[in-house]
Amino acid sequence: MNRAALIILLLCVVGLVACTKSSDTGLAAYKAQAAIDDKIIANYLAANPGLNAKKIDTSGVYYIVKQLGTVNGLFTSSTQVTVGDTGRILKTEQIFTETNDFHPSYYMGQMIKGWQLGIPQIKKGGIVRLLIPSRYAYGPNAQPLLGVSFGLTNGLPANAVLDFDIQLYDITN
Numbered sequence: 001m002n003r004a005a006l007i008i009l010l011l012c013v014v015g016l017v018a019c020t021k022s023s024d025t026g027l028a029a030y031k032a033q034a035a036i037d038d039k040i041i042a043n044y045l046a047a048n049p050g051l052n053a054k055k056i057d058t059s060g061v062y063y064i065v066k067q068l069g070t071v072n073g074l075f076t077s078s079t080q081v082t083v084g085d086t087g088r089i090l091k092t093e094q095i096f097t098e099t100n101d102f103h104p105s106y107y108m109g110q111m112i113k114g115w116q117l118g119i120p121q122i123k124k125g126g127i128v129r130l131l132i133p134s135r136y137a138y139g140p141n142a143q144p145l146l147g148v149s150f151g152l153t154n155g156l157p158a159n160a161v162l163d164f165d166i167q168l169y170d171i172t173n
Helices: 003-047 113-121
Strands: 062-067 080-089 095-098 105-107 127-132 162-172
Touching (some): 062 113, 113 162
Antiparallel strands (some): 080 095, 080 105
């Protein structure tokens, strides 16, 4: 094997080893943040036992049906939903978004994962409260524009555990 081929092979091996270490570090950080988020939600639920929150599978997302609604809907990634919502940071109860009389429409596949899991728990006309760990919201990505109009000077922080009240006005497939 010539010297140039040996150097290229060595660089490839070093690159692969570096990728493995980087992904191991990322996985460890993800797991550590998941444990923190789950503890925040567990402590909140323990302090508020009357909520009757239910966990969605193994996701760590909890939901409370406030009003079931009356019309069944089929939910796929291309389903468009029209909602009204109020979003808070769970730890501080600081509101960072509120639609009031404006009812935006979103495609299910374009929403944060916590909404994708939680909205199908109700029917059209229903209201659901979602407690969402950061890994099913915005994760380690701060949202500098979210919440500014509600007094969050730096926007929604990274790894925020979120609390949403969502009313489902319409479902379009």
